[in-house]
Every structure is written in C-alpha cells, then in structure tokens.
Amino acid sequence: MYPRYQGRAISIGKLERFVADWSRENGFVPAKPEKTNGIKVAVIGSGPAGLTCAGDLAKMGYEVTIFEALHEPGGVLTYGIPEFRLPKGGVVRPEIDNVRKLGVKIETNVIIGKSVTIDELMDAEGFKAVFIGSGAGLPKFMGIPGENANGVFSANEYLTRSNLMKAFRDDYDTPIFMGKKVAVVGGGNVAMDAARTALRLGAEVHIVYRRSEAELPARVEEVHHAKEEGIIFNLLTNPVEILTDDKDWVTGMIVRKMELGEPDASGRRRPVEVPGSDYTIDVDTVIMSLGTSPNPLISSTTEGLETNKWKCIVADESNGKTTKEGVYAGGDAVTGAATVILAMEAGRAGARGIDEFLQGNK
Numbered sequence: 604m605y606p607r608y609q610g611r612a613i614s615i616g617k618l619e620r621f622v623a624d625w626s627r628e629n630g631f632v633p634a635k636p637e638k639t640n641g642i643k644v645a646v647i648g649s650g651p652a653g654l655t656c657a658g659d660l661a662k663m664g665y666e667v668t669i670f671e672a673l674h675e676p677g678g679v680l681t682y683g684i685p686e687f688r689l690p691k692g693g694v695v696r697p698e699i700d701n702v703r704k705l706g707v708k709i710e711t712n713v714i715i716g717k718s719v720t721i722d723e724l725m726d727a728e729g730f731k732a733v734f735i736g737s738g739a740g741l742p743k744f745m746g747i748p749g750e751n752a753n754g755v756f757s758a759n760e761y762l763t764r765s766n767l768m769k770a771f772r773d774d775y776d777t778p779i780f781m782g783k784k785v786a787v788v789g790g791g792n793v794a795m796d797a798a799r800t801a802l803r804l805g806a807e808v809h810i811v812y813r814r815s816e817a818e819l820p821a822r823v824e825e826v827h828h829a830k831e832e833g834i835i836f837n838l839l840t841n842p843v844e845i846l847t848d849d850k851d852w853v854t855g856m857i858v859r860k861m862e863l864g865e866p867d868a869s870g871r872r873r874p875v876e877v878p879g880s881d882y883t884i885d886v887d888t889v890i891m892s893l894g895t896s897p898n899p900l901i902s903s904t905t906e907g908l909e910t911n912k913w914k915c916i917v918a919d920e921s922n923g924k925t926t927k928e929g930v931y932a933g934g935d936a937v938t939g940a941a942t943v944i945l946a947m948e949a950g951r952a953g954a955r956g957i958d959e960f961l962q963g964n965k
C-alpha cells in the first residue's frame with residue numbers, strides 16, 4: 604500500500620465502473636465456444652446475477668436460455684437505476700449483447716411461476732439445471748390511509764415507468780403522472796434515484812425521512828448529489844395519511860414530527876413521535892421507497908424450494924445450491940436488496956455450482 608493512500612477511502616463503485624468500461628472499450632469480449640455440450644440450463648431473470656451466471660455457463664459450453672419477465676433484459680440495471688447514473692446504450696446494452704454473443708438465448712415476457720414453472724422447465728422442457736436470479740422487486744408500503752390513491756407509486760414502479768417504459772414521452776403508451784410537487788418517502792439510494800428522476804420530470808421534490816441526516820441509509824455522495832440538484836430534505840418527519848380529492852387523486856400528505864430516542868436493533872437511534880406535531884404538506888405525488896423483498900411467485904410455485912422469513916431463497920453462498928436438486932440461486936433473490944457486484948459474484952458462484960452438479964461432482 605502506498606503510504607499516501609493509507610487510511611483513506613477508496614471509491615469502490617468508480618473502480619468497478621472503470622474496470623468494466625475499460626474492458627469493454629478495449630474489446631475484451633470472451634469468445635463463444637466452438638461447440639456446445641448439448642446440456643440445457645435455464646436462468647431466471649436477466650439482471651446482473653442472471654447475466655453473469657448465463658455468460659459463465661455458456662463459456663463452459665452449456666446451452667443457456669434466460670427467461671425474463673419484462674420486455675427488456677438487464678434487471679435493475681435497465682429498469683431501476685436511472686439513465687443519468689447508468690447509461691443504457693453505452694453500458695448496459697453492450698454487456699447484454701456480449702452475453703448474447705456467447706450463444707445465450709434471452710426470452711423476454713416470460714414470467715416463471717405463471718407462464719411456466721421451474722418443475723415444468725426441468726420435467727417437460729429438458730432443462731437439466733436452473734439458476735434463479737429473480738431479484739428483490741416486491742415493494743414495501745407503510746399501510747397508512749390513502750396509500751392506494753392515484754398518484755401514489757412505489758419507487759420501483761415510478762422508476763420502471765420512467766426508465767423502461769419512457770412514460771414521460773408522448774410516443775409511449777404507459778402514462779406517468781408529471782407531479783408538480785412530489786414527496787419521496789424513505790432515505791435510501793433508491794429514494795435518491797426516484798427523487799432525482801422526479802426532479803428531471805419538472806417537479807419540486809421533497810424527501811420525507813423519519814430519522815435525521817446522520818441515519819440516512821443512502822450513500823453520502825447520493826445525498827450530496829440530491830441536495831446539490833435542489834431536492835428538499837424533510838428530516839425527522841413521518842407520513843401519517845395521504846389526502847385525496849373526490850376523484851381519489853393525491854392532494855396532500857399529513858406528516859408527524861419525530862425525534863430520536865434510544866438506539867434500536869439496527870444500532871440507529873429509534874425515531875419517536877412528537878405528540879400533537881402533525882401538519883400537512885401539499886403534494887400531488889407520493890413515491891414510497893421503503894425497501895423491497897423477493898417476490899414469492901417463484902418459491903410458492905416450486906416444490907421443495909425453501910425460503911427464509913424474509914421470503915429470500917435459501918442458498919449456499921459458495922455455489923448457489925438451494926434445497927431443491929438441480930436448482931441454484933443468487934443475487935437479491937437470496938440476499939435481499941444488495942449490490943450489482945454481489946449479484947454478479949453470486950451468478951458466478953451459481954455457474955460453478957451448476958457445472959459441478961452437471962459434471963457429477965456436486
């Protein structure tokens with residue numbers, strides 16, 4: 604270690620991005636094997652976990668098909684992270700094309716658990732192993748009155764409408780409500796992305812977060828960018844009720860002031876309500892960004908696939924092995940919402956695990 608860097612922070616995210624950009628720009632495209640081994644493997648989900656697993660398996664000679672529920676591959680890289688942070692044409696699509704070049708087939712608009720089940724893929728369609736990389740896309744809500752009103756979105760839905768369905772453009776069919784005053788509830792990275800997206804769609808944007816700035820879960824640089832762009836932070840503030848007009852459109856939100864008490868199980872100081880402190884903020888759009896969990900569709904339709912109390916698929920971190928023979932899993936579907944690089948690592952481990960299983964040395 605160079606002494607001048609000792610003890611100083613490293614920008615891991617930027618280093619990860621540099622390595623990926625450099626390898627792409629310098630033509631590091633892995634070659635497709637001359638012939639396949641004829642063994643079919645299914646990968647569910649085309650996010651970083653699924654793409655990495657599929658690419659690695661294809662390099663080993665397997666015939667890999669990715670099944671993706673949405674009409675565009677890429678997972679959160681395509682539908683979640685906004686274009687201004689992750690360019691789709693310059694970064695995401697070339698990576699997906701590289702996986703295709705390895706011979707991987709990508710079938711979009713196929714919802715595993717609805718269109719076809721894992722058991723059917725294995726019993727009737729000849730897939731010898733399956734990797735589940737279906738992410739953690741099920742949003743959480745607060746359960747407060749008015750949450751079903753028009754103009755209330757989960758951050759996932761809001762970002763998907765904007766990123767994937769280009770809802771802000773007249774030539775696309777999916778509508779998005781261009782709010783004038785938007786409240787984003789939550790203080791994580793996803794909340795910052797939703798807030799900055801709403802800002803770009805022309806709104807005045809408020810982050811509403813029940814703890815103080817010190818407890819904001821978003822990365823410091825994300826908070827910095829949000830502030831720099833003019834997002835207003837309503838800290839120590841918690842929504843109580845969403846108000847609507849007679850057509851059920853959002854007109855405002857009653858919020859309650861909070862103060863910090865003793866630390867809770869997470870080690871952060873617990874927010875405590877200040878009695879009699881309710882007041883109303885005028886908003887026409889509310890975006891709930893309170894975290895996500897894995898959708899139980901796949902686990903509930905697959906015999907013998909165990910999940911934990913957070914609905915995450917139980918899998919061995921070292922090789923992705925689940926409780927069902929021949930089925931492997933990794934990424935957010937196993938860990939809950941995490942990071943791109945961890946999902947890629949899990950995809951790689953899953954490919955190794957599947958290869959060991961199919962070569963008979965599990």
Ligand SMILES: Cc1cc2nc3c(=O)[nH]c(=O)nc-3n(C[C@H](O)[C@H](O)[C@H](O)COP(=O)(O)OP(=O)(O)OC[C@H]3O[C@@H](n4cnc5c(N)ncnc54)[C@H](O)[C@@H]3O)c2cc1C
Nearest residue numbers: 648650651652672678679715737738934935941942943946
């Ligand atoms: C807004 C936002 C910003 C983020 N920013 C960052 C960041 O800056 N840096 C970072 O490292 N991480 C970030 N993350 C987290 C990161 O994107 C995820 O951890 C990562 O994408 C997880 O990868 P994955 O492959 O497990 O799942 P995903 O990327 O979620 O992909 C899962 C795919 O599976 C598909 N799928 C789901 N169910 C089915 C089904 N039944 N049948 C077929 N297909 C299915 C989904 O449509 C999706 O395409 C962010 C997340 C969000 C939401």
